[in-house]
Amino acid sequence: MNSTQNERINQITSSTLIIGIDIAKFKHVARAQDYRGVEFGRPITFENNREGFEMFVSWFRKIATEQGFQDTIVGMEPTGHYWLNLAYFLREHHITCAVVNPLHVKKSKELDDNSTTKNDIKDARVIAQLVKDGRYAVPHLP
Numbered sequence: 580m581n582s583t584q585n586e587r588i589n590q591i592t593s594s595t596l597i598i599g600i601d602i603a604k605f606k607h608v609a610r611a612q613d614y615r616g617v618e619f620g621r622p623i624t625f626e627n628n629r630e631g632f633e634m635f636v637s638w639f640r641k642i643a644t645e646q647g648f649q650d651t652i653v654g655m656e657p658t659g660h661y662w663l664n665l666a667y668f669l670r671e672h673h674i675t676c677a678v679v680n681p682l683h684v685k686k687s688k689e690l691d692d693n694s695t696t697k698n699d700i701k702d703a704r705v706i707a708q709l710v711k712d713g714r715y716a717v718p719h720l721p
Contacts, residue, residue, distance in 0.1 A: 599707025
């Protein structure tokens with residue numbers, strides 16, 4: 580583990596809500612958890628447009644308020660160009676966005692349940708876990 584990964588892990592505290600999003604062309608799936616992997620709320624599916632993004636932000640802000648989280652980090656796979664609109668929206672709203680390596684998602688998913696099956700809800704959880712473990716990068720958006 581290198582020092583930058585340690586620095587990223589140290590940014591995730593008990594007051595941080597971690598969101599994992601499985602990105603798709605039309606609809607995204609998100610799950611929320613804390614730094615220990617305890618999940619909150621039900622997974623949410625939302626459209627890849629401004630209305631969907633606003634619904635998503637309302638969903639996780641409600642969880643953050645109910646559970647007493649002060650910070651939020653949203654992790655996603657940089658899938659094609661479909662993630663960019665959401666990343667720009669999050670930046671506009673001063674919400675930390677993180678991207679995870681798609682290969683890490685695939686390999687971590689296999690470790691969790693010994694299955695390579697594709698499942699949006701499962702992928703969202705794996706992405707949140709990778710963020711929790713500091714295996715992410717913060718994208719530099721122009």
